[in-house]
Amino acid sequence: MNHGRTRFVTGFLSIPVALYLIYVIAPYAQAFYIALTDWRGVTATPRFVGLENFRRLLDDDVFWRAVGHNLLLLVLMPLLTVTIALFFAFLLNAGGRGGTGGVWGSKFYRVVFFFPQVLAVAVVAVLFQQVFRPDRSGMLNAPLMALGFEPIGFLSDTGVALWAILGVLVWQAVGFYVVLFSAGIASIPRDLFEAAAIDGAGGAQLFLRITLPLLWDTIQVGWVYLGIAAMDVFAVVWVMTAEQGGPDHSTTVMAAEVYRTAFGYFKFGYASAMGVVLFFFTIGFAALALRLSRRERIEF
Amino acid sequence: MAEAVIPRSRAQVRQERRRALGPFAALTHLALLAWTVLVVVPIVWTFLASVKSEDEIFGDAWSLPAVLRFDSWGRAWEQAHIGQYMINSVIVVACGTFGTMLFGSMAAYVLARYSFFGNRAVYLLFVSGLAFPVYLALGPLFFVVQNMGTLPVVGPFIGLGTHGGLVLVYIAYSLPFTVFFLAAFFRTLPGAVAEAAFVDGASHARVFFQIMLPMAKPGIVSVTIFNVLGQWNQYQLPLVLLNSDRQKWVLTQGIAEISTAAGYDADWSALFAALSMAILPMLVVYTIFQSQIQKGLTAGALK
Numbered sequence: 001m002n003h004g005r006t007r008f009v010t011g012f013l014s015i016p017v018a019l020y021l022i023y024v025i026a027p028y029a030q031a032f033y034i035a036l037t038d039w040r041g042v043t044a045t046p047r048f049v050g051l052e053n054f055r056r057l058l059d060d061d062v063f064w065r066a067v068g069h070n071l072l073l074l075v076l077m078p079l080l081t082v083t084i085a086l087f088f089a090f091l092l093n094a095g096g097r098g099g100t101g102g103v104w105g106s107k108f109y110r111v112v113f114f115f116p117q118v119l120a121v122a123v124v125a126v127l128f129q130q131v132f133r134p135d136r137s138g139m140l141n142a143p144l145m146a147l148g149f150e151p152i153g154f155l156s157d158t159g160v161a162l163w164a165i166l167g168v169l170v171w172q173a174v175g176f177y178v179v180l181f182s183a184g185i186a187s188i189p190r191d192l193f194e195a196a197a198i199d200g201a202g203g204a205q206l207f208l209r210i211t212l213p214l215l216w217d218t219i220q221v222g223w224v225y226l227g228i229a230a231m232d233v234f235a236v237v238w239v240m241t242a243e244q245g246g247p248d249h250s251t252t253v254m255a256a257e258v259y260r261t262a263f264g265y266f267k268f269g270y271a272s273a274m275g276v277v278l279f280f281f282t283i284g285f286a287a288l289a290l291r292l293s294r295r296e297r298i299e300f
Numbered sequence: 301m302a303e304a305v306i307p308r309s310r311a312q313v314r315q316e317r318r319r320a321l322g323p324f325a326a327l328t329h330l331a332l333l334a335w336t337v338l339v340v341v342p343i344v345w346t347f348l349a350s351v352k353s354e355d356e357i358f359g360d361a362w363s364l365p366a367v368l369r370f371d372s373w374g375r376a377w378e379q380a381h382i383g384q385y386m387i388n389s390v391i392v393v394a395c396g397t398f399g400t401m402l403f404g405s406m407a408a409y410v411l412a413r414y415s416f417f418g419n420r421a422v423y424l425l426f427v428s429g430l431a432f433p434v435y436l437a438l439g440p441l442f443f444v445v446q447n448m449g450t451l452p453v454v455g456p457f458i459g460l461g462t463h464g465g466l467v468l469v470y471i472a473y474s475l476p477f478t479v480f481f482l483a484a485f486f487r488t489l490p491g492a493v494a495e496a497a498f499v500d501g502a503s504h505a506r507v508f509f510q511i512m513l514p515m516a517k518p519g520i521v522s523v524t525i526f527n528v529l530g531q532w533n534q535y536q537l538p539l540v541l542l543n544s545d546r547q548k549w550v551l552t553q554g555i556a557e558i559s560t561a562a563g564y565d566a567d568w569s570a571l572f573a574a575l576s577m578a579i580l581p582m583l584v585v586y587t588i589f590q591s592q593i594q595k596g597l598t599a600g601a602l603k
Binding site: 004005006008009011012013015016017019020022023024025026027028030031034041084087088091092103104105109110111112113114115116117118119120121122123125126127128129130131133135136137138139141142143146171174175176179180183228231232234235238239244254255258259262263268271272275276278279282283286 | 328329331332335336338339340341342343345346349357358359360361362403404406407409410411414416422425426429431432433434435436437438439440441442443444445448468469471472473475476479503504505508529532533534535536539540543551552553555556558559560571572575578579582583585586587590593594597598
């Protein structure tokens with residue numbers, strides 16, 4: 001049985017490990033080193049500048065605006081998405097037939113709600129760029145103008161654009177979490193709902209006292225996923241907004257600044273420093289989220 | 301029979317519940333329908349705009365097209381190269397997903413079912429990749445792929461601006477999740493069948509391909525769906541690695557380019573047609589496989 005075992009293990013692991021080391025591990029390891037250099041991609045040996053890039057980052061207003069936008073999205077995108085998705089998941093699974101069964105047509109709703117999730121983010125961004133057009137030809141501005149209001153520059157007004165982006169992100173994400181939470185609710189024993197309903201619990205109580213606590217683990221997973229997605233936002237901003245993060249840097253995010261700095265200005269050292277900061281933000285968020293939301297696991 | 305015994309109490313319970321939840325249940329469908337409209341209307345609107353004339357597109361957004369013009373679909377397919385981009389996407393995603401599943405399941409299987417020195421370290425190395433934001437490595441990755449292009453013989457197929465290069469990058473970046481998920485899956489499979497095959501003299505590779513892989517089918521299907529969608533929807537990796545040669549572009553790149561580079565004299569109906577063409581296949585495939593896709597993606601998230 002052990003014949004050729006070592007050869008088999010080595011043979012099966014060598015290609016995947018090699019690909020992974022070359023394309024994932026090596027670039028990440030290099031990024032941490034390049035962040036300490038002034039490399040612009042042309043010289044063979046980059047000059048070591050220590051923490052100079054990070055010192056410059058401290059004075060980089062555009063970068064900090066990007067960080068601020070990411071933090072805003074980090075708070076609001078999971079909050080809105082989880083709230084809306086929980087609401088719908090609860091309605092779908094416990095809203096019908098007196099609070100215990102699935103609502104009529106719940107399968108149809110689940111299929112439709114999930115659909116934005118299978119569309120490419122870049123495609124969604126172009127689609128909403130058209131939806132948000134600032135004149136009568138925009139889906140949202142047409143009725144506004146028909147009612148005699150001024151059209152809203154969803155993507156051209158510096159005070160509005162980031163909210164438009166938040167809206168698109170939530171629009172795309174909700175369906176997935178409806179399905180995820182539905183699966184969680186479906187695994188809660190129905191006697192719990194029935195017993196509570198017989199004891200006179202209303203919809204709100206069923207939700208707050210039974211669904212929410214028993215779904216906590218799933219919500220936590222969803223929260224971390226959405227938080228990481230909020231730190232990684234790129235395509236929606238890059239494709240949808242004017243000046244790719246504009247107008248006037250009002251929608252830019254960290255990933256867009258990393259990309260622009262590296263492939264627009266060829267400042268690879270400086271861009272890597274931004275990437276390192278982004279890396280620690282993401283890791284920090286994940287650790288914090290898991291720590292804060294840790295609770296006793298409820299077995300059922 | 302049991303039904304006959306307790307009908308009264310059941311009806312009673314149901315009535316009590318209905319009393320408790322009356323207005324709540326009534327608003328349920330209203331809320332659900334509202335979100336349905338939010339999801340469906342922008343998509344239907346895109347399809348309608350693609351058969352409108354230029355004048356109609358610049359007119360009121362909610363007006364219906366007077367006649368259905370499909371010429372914009374032809375222009376998008378031919379002149380805006382959407383056909384070419386779509387074929388490129390299919391090639392890259394087919395090769396990328398196949399490679400990911402082949403190498404990912406091989407690595408996951410060995411890591412899950414063989415103990416050897418360094419097993420844990422290799423597993424953790426793969427899984428740590430789940431936490432890396434891809435932007436951190438974009439710059440160095442660009443130069444890694446550029447350097448691969450200078451290799452003898454294989455260089456021209458895997459360097460910058462080649463589909464081969466993009467496929468290898470897709471495989472590498474899909475491995476963390478694939479290995480993580482499939483290793484967990486392989487661990488749960490019973491070992492008895494495999495042992496019987498070893499006794500009969502089957503080789504390790506044969507046991508993997510003919511026994512373990514078929515047994516892992518539910519897990520494989522889930523992860524394949526996850527990878528197909530992830531790679532099909534990818535935008536920034538092609539943006540970095542395929543930028544030079546338009547002929548090689550994938551669909552998401554092509555769509556974004558039509559939109560950003562359009563300017564004032566843009567062919568708007570062709571843009572809407574291109575969007576429709578990107579949406580339609582996903583809509584069809586999703587409708588056919590929706591239950592597997594939902595299950596596959598949620599299983600992926602919960603692991």
